[in-house]
Amino acid sequence: MATLSFNNIGALGLCAAVPRNKIDNLKHTQNFSSKDVAEVVSKIGVEERRFAPEGMCASDLCYAAAEKLIADLNIDKSEIDLIVFVSQTTDFRMPATSILLQDKLKLGKQTAAFDIGLGCSGFVYGMSIVYSLVNSGGFKNALLLNGETRSRVYSQKDRKTAFLFGDAGTAVMISKHEKFGKSTFDLNSDGSLGDLIKMDHGGYRNPTTPDSLTEKVVDEYGNIRSGEHGYMNGPEVFNFVIREIPRSIKSLMKQTENDESKIDFFIFHQANTFMNNYLAEKMKLPKEKCPSNIRDFGNTSSVSIPLAIATELGDKLNGSKTLFLSGFGVGMSWANAIVSFQDCKISPLVEI
Amino acid sequence: MNKVIEVLIEALEIENKEVKLTDNFKEYPEWDSLSRLSLIALMDEAFEIQIDDDTFKKIDSVEKLIAEVELRMTK
Numbered sequence: 092m093a094t095l096s097f098n099n100i101g102a103l104g105l106c107a108a109v110p111r112n113k114i115d116n117l118k119h120t121q122n123f124s125s126k127d128v129a130e131v132v133s134k135i136g137v138e139e140r141r142f143a144p145e146g147m148c149a150s151d152l153c154y155a156a157a158e159k160l161i162a163d164l165n166i167d168k169s170e171i172d173l174i175v176f177v178s179q180t181t182d183f184r185m186p187a188t189s190i191l192l193q194d195k196l197k198l199g200k201q202t203a204a205f206d207i208g209l210g211c212s213g214f215v216y217g218m219s220i221v222y223s224l225v226n227s228g229g230f231k232n233a234l235l236l237n238g239e240t241r242s243r244v245y246s247q248k249d250r251k252t253a254f255l256f257g258d259a260g261t262a263v264m265i266s267k268h269e270k271f272g273k274s275t276f277d278l279n280s281d282g283s284l285g286d287l288i289k290m291d292h293g294g295y296r297n298p299t300t301p302d303s304l305t306e307k308v309v310d311e312y313g314n315i316r317s318g319e320h321g322y323m324n325g326p327e328v329f330n331f332v333i334r335e336i337p338r339s340i341k342s343l344m345k346q347t348e349n350d351e352s353k354i355d356f357f358i359f360h361q362a363n364t365f366m367n368n369y370l371a372e373k374m375k376l377p378k379e380k381c382p383s384n385i386r387d388f389g390n391t392s393s394v395s396i397p398l399a400i401a402t403e404l405g406d407k408l409n410g411s412k413t414l415f416l417s418g419f420g421v422g423m424s425w426a427n428a429i430v431s432f433q434d435c436k437i438s439p440l441v442e443i
Numbered sequence: 444m445n446k447v448i449e450v451l452i453e454a455l456e457i458e459n460k461e462v463k464l465t466d467n468f469k470e471y472p473e474w475d476s477l478s479r480l481s482l483i484a485l486m487d488e489a490f491e492i493q494i495d496d497d498t499f500k501k502i503d504s505v506e507k508l509i510a511e512v513e514l515r516m517t518k
Binding site: 130131134250251312326327329330333334365366369 | 475476477483493495
């Protein structure tokens with residue numbers, strides 16, 4: 092079991108950035124009838140999303156969030172020595188986007204920078220890796236950036252995904268300080284389920300061809316996408332979540348001798364309202380402890396957990412709080428964490 | 444009424460419909476990919492089972508659905 096525990100490491104602050112460009116899902120009817128759209132929207136609970144305009148990348152959202160966070164925390168950039176960018180919508184195949192962000196943010200050349208290519212589990216995974224590195228003593232302040240432009244990954248003509256995903260970027264500053272309590276992370280993966288959420292073409296296994304870029308009808312419902320669009324087997328993903336996530340959450344709670352009363356908030360990956368409500372119900376968690384922003388931002392993959400913290404817990408993280416974080420999705424990959432928050436400064440939402 | 448049929452009626456919101464064992468519920472006008480998600484949740488809640496997609500695709504009648512649920516509950 093991949094479980095890691097840390098003391099005295101924590102988040103000094105968190106900032107989220109989203110594109111100004113709002114998509115009203117009920118009016119997103121260029122490819123489907125209003126009736127069909129209304130049914131889907133009512134089920135998944137996504138009323139609005141943000142789409143990055145052409146030319147805006149995930150890293151631009153993270154850059155905006157990071158600059159605001161650094162200013163709000165009043166941290167000297169020379170004191171930041173680690174930058175990790177978690178994304179599956181990077182600027183380029185190479186180099187790693189985190190390195191370009193080191194320059195753009197004007198951080199020193201002594202900064203360690205690398206990317207992590209995970210989706211919905213990526214915030215919790217990213218946190219565990221940054222906590223490990225900061226715990227080693229070699230780093231003073233670390234920037235964990237999560238950014239996604241999922242609006243460009245999925246076909247707008249595939250109703251299984253066309254109404255679900257949105258774009259956002261977040262920045263979290265992680266540092267060592269004795270005020271932070273204990274945090275525990277639990278990391279998992281099951282590659283046998285790799286085709287539940289996948290983009291088949293455009294990598295090195297199935298390189299881009301004229302055919303891989305051609306949109307085709309792919310199922311009996313008339314959904315249309317190309318080989319370079321992502322796809323999702325919704326029912327099988329839901330089966331996976333029901334099977335694995337409650338079990339893994341209970342196991343981490345037991346292992347850390349926690350119970351629901353000791354956790355201030357449970358922040359789940361914001362998958363969709365139907366799934367998240369069912370999960371909370373199955374786990375018998377009080378609704379007020381499971382904040383959600385799915386209605387306003389949809390599913391933003393690895394950004395969804397820190398985005399939910401930013402928009403839903405802005406004024407609720409004063410003092411000492413314990414959060415349960417659970418990220419699950421593409422891979423399949425899932426990670427849970429019980430994280431100690433101490434006076435975490437949440438910056439107001441940045442819109443660019 | 445059989446509990447599986449009750450769950451199916453709830454998932455498809457077809458309280459006033461007569462459901463026969465031989466019906467292919469996937470041909471009901473109320474059946475779509477969204478009702479499939481409701482069925483997954485209600486099956487889990489009622490029987491604590493999941494039916495994988497490959498198996499589910501082969502189920503083309505109410506009685507086959509009942510048989511599959513019973514099979515999985517005894518496992």
